[in-house]
Amino acid sequence: MSLTTFPGSAHAARGPNSLAKVTMPALTEMKRQGKPISALTAYDYSTARLVDEAGIDLILVGDSLAMVVLGYENTLSITMDEMLHHTRAVHRGARRALLAADMPFGSYHGSVSEGVANAVRFVKEAGAEAVKIEGARTELVRALSDAEIPVIGHLGLTPQSLHRMGGYRVQARTAVAVDHLLADALALEQAGAGAVVLEGVPREAAESITAELEIPTIGIGAGPGCDGQILVYHDLVNLTLAPPAKFVRQYADAAALVRAALEHYRKDVEQHAFPSDAESYHLPAAERKPQKNSRDAMRIAATQGKA
Numbered sequence: 001m002s003l004t005t006f007p008g009s010a011h012a013a014r015g016p017n018s019l020a021k022v023t024m025p026a027l028t029e030m031k032r033q034g035k036p037i038s039a040l041t042a043y044d045y046s047t048a049r050l051v052d053e054a055g056i057d058l059i060l061v062g063d064s065l066a067m068v069v070l071g072y073e074n075t076l077s078i079t080m081d082e083m084l085h086h087t088r089a090v091h092r093g094a095r096r097a098l099l100a101a102d103m104p105f106g107s108y109h110g111s112v113s114e115g116v117a118n119a120v121r122f123v124k125e126a127g128a129e130a131v132k133i134e135g136a137r138t139e140l141v142r143a144l145s146d147a148e149i150p151v152i153g154h155l156g157l158t159p160q161s162l163h164r165m166g167g168y169r170v171q172a173r174t175a176v177a178v179d180h181l182l183a184d185a186l187a188l189e190q191a192g193a194g195a196v197v198l199e200g201v202p203r204e205a206a207e208s209i210t211a212e213l214e215i216p217t218i219g220i221g222a223g224p225g226c227d228g229q230i231l232v233y234h235d236l237v238n239l240t241l242a243p244p245a246k247f248v249r250q251y252a253d254a255a256a257l258v259r260a261a262l263e264h265y266r267k268d269v270e271q272h273a274f275p276s277d278a279e280s281y282h283l284p285a286a287e288r289k290p291q292k293n294s295r296d297a298m299r300i301a302a303t304q305g306k307a
């Protein structure tokens with residue numbers, strides 16, 4: 001196989017951030033060099049382009065899409081087919097960022113071979129470069145690594161464990177629980193995970209785990225001590241249409257912007273202010289007949305034709 005990179009190829013970096021393609025090993029190297037890793041979710045082509053062109057290192061097609069895009073109550077009901085559909089769209093828009101896909105609930109909770117087969121679909125059918133799985137499923141992580149599929153672990157508040165946790169609650173709030181979390185993180189690393197998302201844990205716990213691991217930690221609601229940070233895109237731009245969690249920082253108010261634009265458009269249509277003449281197509285001057293006469297002639301011809 002050739003090692004040449006073709007500039008026009010689907011995955012040559014695009015736009016002002018034409019930096020090198022981010023790979024899973026590159027994330028570990030960033031940790032080694034003390035460079036913070038930026039990560040965000042995306043669920044469609046246009047968002048993926050914006051996120052990628054902003055220079056974000058890691059794009060996750062999170063199963064949070066179940067809630068923020070598809071309007072489900074939680075992440076549990078989203079299917080493989082829905083996740084694959086959105087991962088394909090994001091793949092078409094992402095070039096530089098590492099593209100990871102969340103494996104949905106039920107797609108890796110049975111046998112290891114079923115988990116591997118589903119992960120293969122993300123790589124083969126949707127262009128994912130890594131998959132993310134929740135919990136300390138070391139046997140599966142080992143099997144995925146053997147199948148050459150990079151894995152991102154996810155520990156702490158794991159939304160697919162909603163019913164076991166009894167709600168979305170901050171995890172690892174005792175020294176013993178922090179030790180368990182650390183043991184899980186180390187086990188994932190040993191099994192071959194390339195990174196671990198730490199969600200909804202005290203910053204002190206995240207800091208000590210980050211210090212113990214060689215692979216990067218990506219935090220969400222885990223304080224500033226992780227090797228990288230991830231947010232849900234809709235939270236960051238205020239499109240979640242729900243009160244934000246404590247850890248969310250809203251960098252823009254897209255909901256207000258879009259609402260104002262939509263109301264403006266509706267009023268313009270109602271007041272005949274849209275479209276204007278400049279927004280209309282025109283007949284060439286030579287084709288413009290005096291309207292009244294030609295209409296009358298057409299009406300007469302139509303009446304005679306009926307007689």
Ligand code: KIV
Nearest residue numbers: 041062063064197232
């Ligand atoms: O589903 C998701 O969006 C996630 C992250 C925010 C980590 O799992």
